[in-house]
Amino acid sequence: MTDRPEFDSELFAKGLKVRREVLGAAHVDRSLQSANDFTAPMQKMVTEWCWGELWNRPGLDRRTRSFINLAMISALNRPNEVKLHVRGALNNGLTPEEIREVMMQVAVYCGVPAGLDSLKAAAEVLKEEGKLS
Known part of the structure; x- marks a missing residue:
């Protein structure tokens, strides 16, 4: 997928799993593979905060x-x-x-x-x- 060091965290991995399950691996992988120095911080934030934190909360399915x-x-x-x-x-x-x-x-x-x-x-x-x- 990608070897960007900023994508190497437990929360990113947790978010990546959910993001792929919901949006589809092909779309998510394309987004991450096309990340560059300018866009990678947004990919990291969205994957960790949105998919790693929010979508993993127990309050809503x-x-x-x-x-x-x-x-x-x-x-x-x-x-x-x-x-x-x-x-x-x-x-x-x-x-x-x-x-x-x-x-x-x-x-x-x-x-x-x-x-x-x-x-x-x-x-x-x-x-x-x-x-x-």
């Missing part, structure tokens, strides 16, 4: 965390992240119908443009994954 992430990222109208986390949500057991409902809730509470953009991004992923015709 991964399915619930996926619901929350989809809602927040959609509310922020970040379609690229929506696509990534739709794949993660599918890996964590969400159905296409549940994902659609998140986007509809976002549209009502956060604005129709954010909901529509997120729904479109989700539909692209669901189609790629064979979950939509």
Whole structure:
């Protein structure tokens, strides 16, 4: 994968395991392999804090965390992240119908443009994954 010394910690390894399980090893490995001196600190922070600390906390299961992430990222109208986390949500057991409902809730509470953009991004992923015709 990578031999960057800054990626060599117990918390990074713990986060890397969860990050791969949720987002897929291919995506995560591409992100880490493309890390350079400028981007490596962000990869380290995201892997340790987000995936090592937060996603490993016992208070919520991964399915619930996926619901929350989809809602927040959609509310922020970040379609690229929506696509990534739709794949993660599918890996964590969400159905296409549940994902659609998140986007509809976002549209009502956060604005129709954010909901529509997120729904479109989700539909692209669901189609790629064979979950939509």
